[in-house]
Amino acid sequence: MHSSELARLSGVTVRALRHYHHVGVLAEPERRSNGYREYNVHDLIRVLRIKRLASLGIPLERMPDLLDDTDDDAQGLLDELDEELVRQIGHLTKQRDLIARLRDHNAAPDLPPELAPFLALFAATGLSPEMMKIDRDQSVLLAHLVGEDGMPHLANFYQRLSAPGLAPEVTRISERFARLGPDSTEQDVADLVEDFMTTFSIAIDDFAAAEPPIDLSGTADLVSEYTSALFNEQQSRTLKELEGRLGESKM
Structure with a gap:
């Protein structure tokens, strides 16, 4: 499959695929004689895994070890993400409280x-x-x-x-x-x-x-x-x- 088809099937953009190649989370396949990159189902699965990890907030630079099953501390990474979400929730809760106080006083x-x-x-x-x-x-x-x-x-x-x-x-x-x-x-x-x-x-x-x-x-x-x-x-x-x-x- 070409990059446009991989992008369509995985629900990402062709630009995102290029970025994955650039940061090293997705290997760039050889170009065929017609100049197009040729992807296969294994590339599709890897992109879907990248999307899943990204949805959890895992940065791209942390993904290669997870994708290649060489990260021995995946649980530790999940703990870090959970702690970061707790901080974000606290920040958002505080923001909502401030907005409510401003509304109460028509400020x-x-x-x-x-x-x-x-x-x-x-x-x-x-x-x-x-x-x-x-x-x-x-x-x-x-x-x-x-x-x-x-x-x-x-x-x-x-x-x-x-x-x-x-x-x-x-x-x-x-x-x-x-x-x-x-x-x-x-x-x-x-x-x-x-x-x-x-x-x-x-x-x-x-x-x-x-x-x-x-x-x-x-x-x-x-x-x-x-x-x-x-x-x-x-x-x-x-x-x-x-x-x-x-x-x-x-x-």
């Missing part, structure tokens, strides 16, 4: 699932779409910077901010910040900074004191780069003063 797929409930709560308090977008982007950035080990501390911080006593304050201060503009006075900026420190400094200090410590070196520069194109002069000055006050509170 965007790009949000860290651990923070989605709290961002949904802030949205429900009436936070403007513009501020919600900023909160989302900064949450994505912070989640990346704290890493997997720091995520529980970050989630706990968001949980504190979303508590009944603080969530309305988050919205109130955020909206005051959004209203800052050319007509805002120095006193408006100073009052907002003072209000922010009074309301959130304890929660921020507790987050900064997390154990093990969370390395946020370079975070200020990244946040500053992000906000520079979004905020006006008065808002940028407010953030600068807040950064200074927060730095003083750690000394």
